[in-house]
Structure formats: structure tokens, C-alpha cells
Amino acid sequence: MNAYVDVTALPAPAYPPHARTYRYDEVDREFLQERIAEFSGQVERRLAGALTEDEFKPLRLMNGLYLQLHAYMYRIAIPYGILNATQLRQLAMIARRWDRGFGHFTTRQNIQFNWTRLEDVPDIMRALADVDMHAIQTSGNCIRNTTTDEYAGASPDEVADPRVYAEIIRQWSTLHPEFTWLPRKFKIAITGAPHDRVALQAHDVGVVVRKNAAGETGFEVWAGGGLGRTPVLARKIRDWVGEDEFLAYLEAVLRVYNALGNRDNIYKARIKILVRDLGDEFAERVEAEFARLPKRKYRLDPEIVDQIASHFAPPPFAALPDNPQAYAQALDGNAEFAAWAKQSVRAHKAPGYASVTISLKPIGGIPGDASAEQMEAVATLAERHSFGEIRVTHVQNLVLPHVRQEDLLAVWDGLRAAGLATPNIGLISDIIACPGMDYCALATARSIPVAQMISERFASLDRQLDIGECFINISGCINACGHHHVGHIGILGVDKRGAESYQITLGGSATNDAAIGELVGPGFAYDAVTDAVETILRTYVAHRAAGERFVDTYRRIGLAPFKEALYAVA
């Protein structure tokens, strides 16, 4: 292992010229080097036998290092899912040099490497620090990575840019001394658009950035959401918090949870249980704490907000017409490109631009996996066509946020060459799946091969388009990392007397019409799950009215027809 690196000798990271990401200052970089030196020493002492596993485990977890079924797993933070091309290239390098040449993008917009060696971790930390990245607070009972809209700064429906406040949350929550040992982990989501693309109500705290009639920025705050063995949707606890009091209010929420959250029973320790049990009293207690806090100390200075906002200023968009002739001609002349564009290309706030969602769900592939070569291909496309910016979505896909419409054909060509042009965004094969028992030590059943079987069964694009929008979410255990409760079709793998069994829920949703899915009946064996999904979808097609999505039909006709189709005795 290398010796401690003097931060003053480090070159500043080479950002692509226009990439809008967070910016580390010297304080951040110095802290990171101190943490690397500290954890390197802890690894050395662990390897030398001076630290036991009981002593080392909380230290490695606070640095993102898990021990899984086959090996250590290293979870790297991608703050609110935003990367620049340099950072993505570095992740590709890490995948190639210290792992098996690929990484797995997660529902928390992070990336995991599944085959990390303990002795390599200090070197990986140094490689991450070279591009202002780390793995701190990707585990442990602390405030985790904030989820944000993958189309932030690009979406036409955006009221305010959530990245600014996600970055403020990142700075506030990183190593917050009071919230490093919470009763359980804590996840925040923030959106600046009325359309919820962040699974707001499935989070411990959900924040909606709003503007009032005077044009002032404020926040609507929700609390108490979470999935796992007790799924609960968050409830609104405040309609409006002014920008200057944003951190004070979050501080009050965390304080109430920290003081009253259950530390005796891990299954009742999340804030959702506290909010559920206290009901309206939770918000009242937050208000009382908020009133007590010294507001000057927690005041969010507009100058600080402006400074951070300057890091997320719009890139230098050219003045372009919408729907340029070249794009229109390409759509007309190339059916395959047109099919991809229909699913993957999204309207942009700047005329002549579009956002491109890159599917990490090839038919029969592993949801969320990308090889080093694919990461490099995306980095190159980002540099050429998206101001060097990449986003990671909580649905385990990637986004090029700012692409000229006239460049979309070239982007598609580049993605196709890298095996990344599957036209299935929002369709039945765009499946969320946790790593499941193939990797995870906690899992009770496999997730990935179930996703692969379903993806292969519905490989036909015509069939996928006929089915329309339908989200399948798969978890390999009750911890619900695959968010199965909020999938239109949720699949939960459990152990049933030594065999994998899969429970199916219907009607869940992770967006504005958030809902917890309803259990359809007894579970299905591994080999029978795909047929069960087929039966569910055939039932939907048989009952749907014109224009109805799967979830619309389900809500209209209820569980009974699906139950009957699945369990009717021949």
C-alpha cells in the first residue's frame, strides 16, 4: 500500500469543461486524504491482526466496505447520482484494475463493486479521491446518499434545481457529529419538479422544492416513508419551510428521530415506525424542536446558496431549433432508431436539446450492470454530446442530460456499439432488481436470474410496447432493496423450507400516486415466476380499457381477476 499522500501535492481534478457537478474545496480534499490515511492504517492493523473483526466491522462499514456472500463488496457514493466523464472513467479504471471489469449501479444512485479485496481498498480510495469521490456514509446508521431527479437542470417541468439543495444536504450531513450513529440508516430524496421521479414517499424524508407567488424558494417536507419488512408511505409534515430555515428544519426532524427512534429493536428502528406510531404528534414534536433551535446558527445564508447554485449553472446551450431537420429525417428513415428514441429520448427545457436515458437492462442482462468498456463509452459520449455530464437513476439506468437533438443519431450509434441501446425504458423489461442471493449475504432468494427470465420472456419489443408502461421490481429478501413494494408488479424472493419462493404484489407505485402493492396470494416457485407474470399481464390485456396502463387497470378491477387467473384450479 502507498504511504499517505500530501494533499498539497495533488493536482486538481481535471473536469470536463462544462460538467456541472459538486465541487470540492481544499477542506474537502484535505479531509478525504485524512480519512484515507486513517482507514489505510485501520486496514493495515486489521491485516496485521491488531484489530479484531468486531473492532474493524463498524470502521469498514462507515467506509462503504461490506462482507457479502462471496467476497467484500465496496459501495461508492455518487452524490445524488451525478457524475462527470472523468469520474465515470475512473470508475471504469477501478472496475478493470481492482475488480472483475464491471460495476453495478444501485437504486440509491450509487455503484457497487462485488469482488473487492480488502488489501486493495486504500488504493481504491486514493483513486476515488483523485476525482473527488469516496465511499463514506454508504453504509452505517447515518444519513446516506440523497436521491435526486436524474433530469435535474434539464427537465421542462422543473420548478427549481434540486441539485443545489442536494449538495447542501450532502455538506450538512457528511460527518454530522450528531447524526453519525442514528437508530438506523436515513435516506432523503429531493425533487424540484411536480412529477415525482425520486420515489419521494418511499424515503425517510422527502423534500419537494417549491416557489411561492413571490418567487421565493421553499420546501414541502414529507417524513416516515420506507420499505423493508414494514412498508410505509411518507406523510406530509410541513407545507412550506423557507430556504433560510431549510437546514434548521431538517435538523429538527433528525433530532426528534435521533431522540425517540427505537434503538432496542432493529426492525422497529427506522423513522417510519416512529412517524406511524406518533401520528400527528411527530410533526408537533418536530415543530417544537424547530422552535427551540437557534435559527441564526442554522440559517442557510443566501450567499452560500448562490455560490453552490453557481456550480450547477446551466451549461452554455446553443440557440437551436426544436426538432431539427436532421433529427426528423433520421426518425423517418431509421425505424430502429425511431423505436429507441421513442423510449429513451426525453424533452429538455432548452430548445433543440433532449435528455437521453441509457438502458442498463439489455434483454437477458443483469439490471444495473455496466462493464468498464461501457462506462468509458458513456463517458466519451458525455464529453462529446452532453457537456461531460452523466446521471445515475434510481431505476438503475444512466442519463445523458443535455444532448443536442441533431446529435441523437450519433449518440444512438455510440450506444449501440457499446451494447447500450436497448429501447426498453419504462417497459416491462426495464426491471429493478437487487443483487439478491447471487451476491448478497442477507438475501433469501435470487433476484437477478428472475429478472433475466422475465426480460427474455418479454423480449419482443412489439409485445413490450403493447403491454405499455409497467414496472417490475424484484427483491431477494424482505429488506426490499429492489423496492418491490412500489413496483406495479412487485416480486419478493423468500426462503420456503429451503427452496426459493416468490411472493407477488400488484398495484404498487413509486411516483405521485404512490402506493404499496397488494399481495396476490401464495408464492411461486423459482421456475413458475415468469409464467405467473405472464398470466398477470394476459389478465391485464384482457381487461384493459382503451389507454389504460397496467396499474390503471389494476386499480379499476382490483385483485380478484388476477387472483383467479393465477390460482384457478383447472
Added chain:
Amino acid sequence: MSSPAKAKPATAPMVFTANRLRDGRVVWLAGAGAWAETIAEAHVFPPAEAAAGQALAQAGERAQQVVGAYGVEVALQAGRPEPVKFRERLRVQGPSVDAEPPAYRLAS
């Protein structure tokens, strides 16, 4: 690892597994306290000797060779130990899905 006093009495032959400290790879307790990379090399402890196997595995943890040691019930197939539970069979075989980069080639 559970203490012997808390562990349920073994009713089937046992092998012991752990992750190697240095690189996290799955290893199996072989004879004389050594750790091997394949279950075929694992020492099979009859139920009556499971506590002795557990003590050896714990010694491996104390010696900082391995981490997370635990016992695995096995059945003997042609003299070779095969885990009874599916999870442990996956641990033996590795992921049931492709654990290498996605199969594609960049266009030249």
C-alpha cells in the same frame, strides 16, 4: 460466529466456511486448521464432532486468517460434501449469473 453454547446441536455432517481476511474469498476449513479454496478439500465433521470443528474455525478467526466463519450442513455425494441448503450451494459455486463483464464487443 455463534458461541458453541448457543449453537444448535448438529444433526447432519458439517463443514466450516469463512471468508479469507485479506481478499474476502470463500474458503473452507480443511484438516489441521488450514483453510482451502474448494469444498472438496473441506474436512467433514460428523455431528458429534461439530463442536470441535467450530472451535477450529473460531481459532482461524482469532488468528486473523478468516472472517465470518460458520458451519454448513452437508450431505455426502460419492464421498464429497454437498451443502444441504441452496444458499450454501451458491456459496460453493459462485453466482448463478454471469459474474464477468456483459458479453458484448465494442464495434471496431
